Amino acid sequence: MIDLHCHSTASDGALSPEALWALALARGVRLLALTDHDSMAGYHALVDSGATGLRLLAGVELSCQWAGHNIHIVGLGLDAQHPQLLQGLRQQAEAREARARGIGERLARAGIDGAYQGARRIAGEAMIGRPHFAQFLCESGAVRHAPEAFDRYLGAGKPGDIKVHWPELATAIEWIRAAGGYAVLAHPLHYRLTNARLGRLLGSFVEAGGQAMEVISGNQNTDQTRHMARLCRQHHLLASVGSDFHGPTTPWRNLGMRAWLPDDCQPIWEVLPQ
């Protein structure tokens, strides 16, 4: 069992890094990358706590943009102290804060007051993100549940969908590569791109130095896995596997994945530094 993509309370996950660690151990995970959105605070907390019993990789999930789409790049096996990466993470923290204020202003124009302050309070120490706004919208009674918050206010094309603050795809890849990490295109099926556009995204990704893609992300059907494996081979990428676990309330997407890939894919864990 492995997991190369999951979240803690350092971003929009429900479990503390320590609770996530305990769950990973309980589920038999042997190789784990904690990949919080634009933050490595959870990784540092685990290292400081001296957690043992499984192999921990330094990871992160960077938000960026490509051709008007909000794209996520996972970095794995990073030098967590590399100055360029640290500078990039500071820039991402500022971008998230500025974006959050922008989301608050746009929601105010849509008749919802106090959203920034509410989301900020909910986020606390965590890297602020749209799920914190979704929780605020639920708590204030503006929507019934988080999916409705994304459908009406936060999802692609809605008022709270602000991309201007994110760096370009190539910049995010550069930060990861500078820190000696592997750049992995996260959940390629989530962007809802046509096949032609997804092909162009992968072309740009490879050109900018991207090295791997998630062939299996969370729960996928076999057709989707075959499709992703074909793209992975076509673009000569390494293959990664991750649950994108955010918490126990989504039981169909639990922590830990079988360390399995279609035969024609080279697993990234075979080349990651020991």
Ligand code: AMP
């Ligand atoms: P952000 O990183 O602030 O752009 O927020 C994106 C995060 O919101 C994703 O990583 C998911 O955790 C969550 N998310 C995205 N779409 C939805 C949705 N439709 N319903 C619930 N959560 C979502």
Ligand code: MN
């Ligand atoms: Mn998330």
Ligand code: MN
């Ligand atoms: Mn993501």
Ligand code: MN
């Ligand atoms: Mn994720």
